[in-house]
Amino acid sequence: MPGTQAASTRKERIATRTRNPKWQNPPLRIEMSECINCDTCIRHCPPQFGAIFNHGIDVIILPELCSGCNKCIEPCPVDCIYPDPDWSPSPEDWWQEPLGPDDRYVAATARD
Template identity: 65%
Template sequence: MEADVRESTAPQAPSGRAQRIAERTRAEGWKKPPRRIETSECITCDTCLRSCPAEFGAIFDIGLDVVIIPELCSGCPSCVLECPVDCIYVDEDWTPTEESVWNHIELTTEGA
């Protein structure tokens, strides 16, 4: 019985969203490109942020802008369907997220 307790309390490698945050990479199996928010069209209502499925959690408030982190975005249309101003687009040519944004993400997800 003691062996069972030790096995269940052993630290496990992060999985899913936590792993993508730790590795700062996009899931290989995702077929759709990520989405992006056109900040010049966005009214910062946060509707997209609230509609992004928790298993992705790809949308963040960064200063005055709302952004989609491509490494966390599966390309699903949840945010697009809820955006009142249609400012979310497919991002075929996405670039890796900057270090300062990852630092913000880590601060906002600690303890989550």
Template identity: 35%
Template sequence: MRYAMAIDTKKCVGCSDCVVACQLENNVPIGYCRDWIVETTSGTYPNLELENRSERCHHCANAPCVRCCPTGASHIAEGGVVLVTPDECIGCGACIASCPYDARYPHPDGYVDKCTFCIHKVRKGEDPACVQVCPTNCLYFGDLDDPNSEVSRKIKERKYKRLKTEAGTDPQLYFLI
């Protein structure tokens, strides 16, 4: 099992619904976020290109945060999902410094917090909150090991890119372009 997410940058309008859904579902403290919208404009005027991306933890197959964690609080759970156990986390910040995507933050309660792919919902057979609410249906979550899953099919059909693969993390967010 290999959970992954595909994000259709052609369909994303940058409405931030995924951000708010995550904050509500996971009780994210005010002022923090586990997922966020990035908007990039590139090119030379007047030939500009706009891209919207809904970003979150990349649940790397080679996760530097798990490697650097001194207590084992950061660990890889079923389907390759990277999780933090709050009761084992000492809040040293090593994982935050080790993440090239800056996807983690120190929770006001002390431990380090991040996207969980809504594993509590996934275990019940549901999609993550961000996927459920997306009004343009641009997020696809599923198992890459299953060739018939929606995410596997999207990656097969479409061109995609992954971010900062040069950092050696083998990220599992696929941005359809």
């Protein structure tokens, strides 16, 4: 049935800018005023989610791609990653990062 599989893969989530409705946990957000831009969290986000990016001088989590698996929380040296149950959609300019030239998660996953 068309639509029932939407957002079940990362590629589909990027195309539709939609979170997987099956995800129970809220997405996380990075408090930019506390983040020291060490990039550690980027390496700990599982490639099938691939939600964390460098964006200019900031490190960002796209909530539509974040499953709330919490694997990025413990490695953060300054504890500046927080649950964001009242999350807002990613700003338009954030979407240039997934599948862009610096999308390091693509190489780590199989097709789709």
